[in-house]
Amino acid sequence: MRPGLVIVGVLLAVVGAATLLSVVVLPLAAPATSVSRSTETFVVPGQASASSGIHLPSASPQSLVISWASDRPVTVDLLPAVPCAHGASGLCPDGAAVQQWNQTEGGSYSAGSGFAGAYLLRATTSSNVAATINWTLVETYASVEQQLPLWSYAAFLTAGVGLLGIGAVGIFLGIFLRSGVYGGRPPVVPLGPEVLEEWAWASDPDAPDEPPGPP
Numbered sequence: 001m002r003p004g005l006v007i008v009g010v011l012l013a014v015v016g017a018a019t020l021l022s023v024v025v026l027p028l029a030a031p032a033t034s035v036s037r038s039t040e041t042f043v044v045p046g047q048a049s050a051s052s053g054i055h056l057p058s059a060s061p062q063s064l065v066i067s068w069a070s071d072r073p074v075t076v077d078l079l080p081a082v083p084c085a086h087g088a089s090g091l092c093p094d095g096a097a098v099q100q101w102n103q104t105e106g107g108s109y110s111a112g113s114g115f116a117g118a119y120l121l122r123a124t125t126s127s128n129v130a131a132t133i134n135w136t137l138v139e140t141y142a143s144v145e146q147q148l149p150l151w152s153y154a155a156f157l158t159a160g161v162g163l164l165g166i167g168a169v170g171i172f173l174g175i176f177l178r179s180g181v182y183g184g185r186p187p188v189v190p191l192g193p194e195v196l197e198e199w200a201w202a203s204d205p206d207a208p209d210e211p212p213g214p215p
Contacts, residue, residue: 002174009170016163019156036061036139044074046128053081053091054119054137061139064115067108068135074123076101076133078109081120091120 036057044050054066066078078099081091098119101107103126125131 002177005170005174005177007174009167009172009174011167012163012170013167016160016165016167019160019163022156022160036141037136039134039136041132041134042123044123044125044131044133046125046130049122049124051091051120051122052133052135054121054135055091056115056118056139060115061141063110063112063140065108065110065138066119066121066135067106067138068121068133069106070123070131070133071105072125072127072129072131073103073105074125074131074133075103076107076124077122079120079122081118091118093120093122 040052040054042050042052056064068076070076077097079093079097080095082094084090084092098111099107099109121133121135123131123133
């Protein structure tokens with residue numbers, strides 16, 4: 001057994017296993033966006049107006065789309081909104097409408113920047129029949145998850161497998177390889193008289209052509 005070789009093999013195997021574990025923990029590069037979707041329904045009485053608040057989360061999305069649909073033609077205003085003052089509950093308009101639709105049964109609004117903290121969808125009916133409105137908010141966010149590109153994933157995977165394999169071979173050789181195979185000087189073999197005579201005959205230029213025979 002060779003303890004030094006075993007130790008080196010174990011270290012290489014540990015580094016390879018840690019590399020493979022890192023590849024498993026860090027996922028491949030996925031789409032750089034995630035989507036959040038929310039919906040709500042409200043009713044607008046005949047010859048009246050009604051509003052529905054659309055709250056945006058504290059984290060600003062990359063983009064958003066607000067769409068709505070009604071079971072009959074209505075006039076709709078999409079207004080920036082803030083919490084109502086003086087302790088009143090709900091949202092109140094805060095500025096001019098960012099989008100208006102006149103006597104229609106649906107519409108959508110999309111934005112890529114400059115979002116308000118909330119919106120107010122205000123609908124007005126011109127007939128005596130109530131209208132039911134469904135709105136949908138779709139928000140797109142940048143992904144903050146740490147990810148590996150494909151080439152880096154493949155490189156780490158190859159390195160981990162290679163180190164693990166080399167470490168396993170080192171451990172195997174360290175356990176089963178004898179420690180004295182390459183150590184020390186080769187043994188000295190004594191020469192018999194026949195060998196000495198042949199050596200002397202080969203070294204003498206005046207020796208006969210035939211080597212000396214056994215005594």
